[in-house]
Amino acid sequence: MCYDRYVSICKPLHYGTLLGSRACAHMAAAAWASGFLTALLHTANTFSLPLCQGNALGQFFCEIPQIIKLSCSHSYLRKFGASAFTTSLALGCFVFIIFSYVQIFRAVLRIPSEQGRHKAFSTCLPHLAVVSLFISTGSFAFLKPPSISSPSLDLSLSVLYSVVPPALNPLIYSLRNQELNAAVWKLITGCFQKK
Numbered sequence: 001m002c003y004d005r006y007v008s009i010c011k012p013l014h015y016g017t018l019l020g021s022r023a024c025a026h027m028a029a030a031a032w033a034s035g036f037l038t039a040l041l042h043t044a045n046t047f048s049l050p051l052c053q054g055n056a057l058g059q060f061f062c063e064i065p066q067i068i069k070l071s072c073s074h075s076y077l078r079k080f081g082a083s084a085f086t087t088s089l090a091l092g093c094f095v096f097i098i099f100s101y102v103q104i105f106r107a108v109l110r111i112p113s114e115q116g117r118h119k120a121f122s123t124c125l126p127h128l129a130v131v132s133l134f135i136s137t138g139s140f141a142f143l144k145p146p147s148i149s150s151p152s153l154d155l156s157l158s159v160l161y162s163v164v165p166p167a168l169n170p171l172i173y174s175l176r177n178q179e180l181n182a183a184v185w186k187l188i189t190g191c192f193q194k195k
Contacts (some may be wrong), residue, residue, distance in 0.1 A: 002131075005124055006100040010107045038086050045082045068109070083142040094135050101128055126172040130165050137161040 005139060007018045035049040108120040141157040 002097045002100040002104075002127065006104055006107055009104050009120060009124075019114070023058065034089060041082050041085065062114070087139045087189075088144055090135050090139060094131070126168075130168050130172065134161050134165040 003020060007015050011018060052071065104120070104124055108117055108124075111117045111120065135155050138161040141154070141161060
């Protein structure tokens with residue numbers, strides 16, 4: 001998505017050639033393949049863990065950090081390696097996203113019109129915020145030491161990286177719709193006028 005914005009803002013005349021159907025298919029295939037590889041790595045690693053502390057999880061989310069707590073202590077190193085691989089893959093993507101947004105912001109700041117700059121920033125900043133939230137909370141949930149673990153912290157992190165970003169994406173993209181934006185603004189101002 002950031003590459004789409006990068007090309008549309010920084011190289012608008014080359015948009016059709018840089019983001020044709022073949023390029024989109026290659027990017028989708030790379031995303032699916034890396035996601036499948038990561039899921040396969042974690043699943044295989046999780047099923048090979050011996051569970052020494054029963055099989056009852058302390059929360060609703062059946063995630064890898066919670067399953068690691070049930071395993072024997074000598075298996076932490078192996079799971080940490082898989083989590084570190086996934087985190088490095090995510091951070092590599094995040095670095096690419098940051099690099100793309102630096103280029104985008106440099107191009108946006110050269111736009112002479114205030115309205116044009118505002119429109120470009122309003123389409124880019126929400127995406128960057130959601131991606132930052134997802135990667136930072138997910139990395140912290142998987143790489144935090146067990147000594148600072150608590151049920152409420154684990155649940156909060158799980159919600160922040162698995163529920164909030166997918167819930168925010170439709171909201172962010174629907175708010176770009178002018179009619180919906182006007183309706184939400186009318187609802188908000190109506191609530192404040194009644195008080």
